[in-house]
Amino acid sequence: KAGVTQTPRYLIKTRGQQVTLSCSPISGHRSVSWYQQTPGQGLQFLFEYFSETQRNKGNFPGRFSGRQFSNSRSEMNVSTLELGDSALYLCASRRQQPYEQYFGPGTRLTVT
Amino acid sequence: EDKVVQSPLSLVVHEGDTVTLNCSYEVTNFRSLLWYKQEKKAPTFLFMLTSSGIEKKSGRLSSILDKKELFSILNITATQTGDSAIYLCAPGGSQGNLIFGKGTKLSVKP
Numbered sequence: 731k732a733g734v735t736q737t738p739r740y741l742i743k744t745r746g747q748q749v750t751l752s753c754s755p756i757s758g759h760r761s762v763s764w765y766q767q768t769p770g771q772g773l774q775f776l777f778e779y780f781s782e783t784q785r786n787k788g789n790f791p792g793r794f795s796g797r798q799f800s801n802s803r804s805e806m807n808v809s810t811l812e813l814g815d816s817a818l819y820l821c822a823s824r825r826q827q828p829y830e831q832y833f834g835p836g837t838r839l840t841v842t
Numbered sequence: 843e844d845k846v847v848q849s850p851l852s853l854v855v856h857e858g859d860t861v862t863l864n865c866s867y868e869v870t871n872f873r874s875l876l877w878y879k880q881e882k883k884a885p886t887f888l889f890m891l892t893s894s895g896i897e898k899k900s901g902r903l904s905s906i907l908d909k910k911e912l913f914s915i916l917n918i919t920a921t922q923t924g925d926s927a928i929y930l931c932a933p934g935g936s937q938g939n940l941i942f943g944k945g946t947k948l949s950v951k952p
Contacts, residue, residue: 773942786939820884830876831940833884
């Protein structure tokens with residue numbers, strides 16, 4: 731069974747630009763969660779989507795948004811990029827129950 | 843506010859040693875606790891614990907949850923250099939989102 735895939739793997743953007751990251755979950759998994767990982771803050775939850783609906787949201791500004799499509803693929807968008815948005819963005823998928831989430835390889839975003 | 847504290851933050855041991863990693867938590871509407879191993883890539887799932895006192899085992903790794911005292915431990919016996927990684931503890935609430943601790947960085951020396 732194929733794992734969670736994320737594209738692109740690496741990205742360099744300039745302050746003020748916007749970026750869209752993509753995540754394809756494991757087949758049969760309907761829930762997709764997004765996390766930001768930085769050396770200082772560790773892994774922080776951004777949001778979760780289930781059946782195309784945002785089910786839960788972490789404590790991030792409105793510049794961070796996402797969506798999920800009918801095939802469970804998900805995209806995350808960050809607008810007006812700031813230097814502090816440089817991080818590894820991880821996507822994880824799971825079935826609705828149980829809660830074990832499986833992570834993709836991540837997208838390393840660098841904002842200059 | 844939800845809180846997860848892992849200890850120690852880092853640990854250096856020699857091959858063959860046994861280690862115990864700790865995780866204490868305060869999470870609203872707690873449902874389960876997950877352990878992950880992270881090397882230079884994405885976290886890899888190890889265990890999910892939902893009931894107190896039931897030990898989960900996988901080879902040299904085992905974990906147990908205490909829902910009354912709000913903590914979990916991860917044991918690794920006969921450590922190997924391949925066990926070197928950051929071990930992350932992540933309790934989850936009823937909404938499904940995981941709250942990650944800062945992790946324990948384990949270094950196993952030959």
